[in-house]
Amino acid sequence: MQLIASPLSPFVRKVRVLLLETGLADQVTVVNLATTPLETDPNAASANPLGKIPALVREGGATLYDSRVITRYLDDLAGGGLYPQARLWEVLTLEATAEGIMEAALAMTYEARFRPEEMQYAPWVEAQWAKAARALDAVKARWMSHLAGPLDMSHIAMGCALGYLDFRHEARGWRAGRPALETWYAGFSARESMALTAPEAA
Template sequence: MKLLSAIPSPYGRKVKVLLHEIGETDKIEVVLVSTTPVTTDPSVAAANPLGKIPALIRDDGPALYDSRVICRYLDAQAGAGMYPEARLWDVLTLEATADGIVDAAISMVYELRIRPEEKQFDGWLDSQWAKASRALDALEARWMSHLSGPVDMGQISTACALGYLDFRHGTRDWRNSRPQLAAWYAEFSERESMKATAPE
């Protein structure tokens, strides 16, 4: 199988971290692509009509896309238990929260990098950061016991989201007033799976 991704992509990183955690990196060939919302790589468009990465090209069926779908598929194929039935709804909600942080953070990047400067809207940037900030507050207030438990996709997604904030929005200091989350992330970042997939 082939995974279409890009080194900076936090969604692609989720998949790669999962592969490291479940010992399946040798089963997938990672193909690096360069694609944007306005200039879609043809190989990405062929795999995912939405033109988004990551996309997983399978040998025995149509390509899968959306990182949540890919991660569920790979976890099921390996029987790895990263979506444990006993905590499934918590895991899925935590994964959705982390992906929402990434959605907002990427939207901010697009506003600054793709939209012409005269059309950029500070109000949009502020509103997107407010979404991310509320989600970070929720992680600090409600999810620390789960984050401190056995590793699952909720934790992987959260770590990749926080890593992306450091990578693209480091000056905003998400750690301020969130000491528990900051401490958890510092420890989780030491995992080999995180080190091996860190964006350049």
């Protein structure tokens, strides 16, 4: 299998962390591309008509795309138990919350990197941050006990979301007023799978 990827994408990082946690890393070749919303790499477009990454190219099967589809497939393949049936809806909801944080943060990044300065719209950027901040407050208020439980996919997704905030939006200071989440992330980010997949500035 091939994972069409970028080392800076938090959505790709989710998949890479899962591969390490489930022991599947040696079964998937990571193919890193330089693709943007304005210039889609042909290989990304070939794997996913939307041009988005990640995409998982399988031998003898349809290529899978959308990180949540890929992680469900790989977890099932490995028997990893990262989507436990007993708390499946909680796992999926918290994973979706983390993905929403990533999407808002990525939209902020794109606004700064791909729009000319005179076309950037500060109120829109602040609205994206407001989404992320509300999600973080919801995690603080309702999800800390879940994060304290056994490892599941929502933990990986949230760890990657917080890591992306540090990587691209550190000045926003997401830790302020959220000490329990800060403590959880400090421990989770020390996992080998997280350390091995940490993005480097480009």
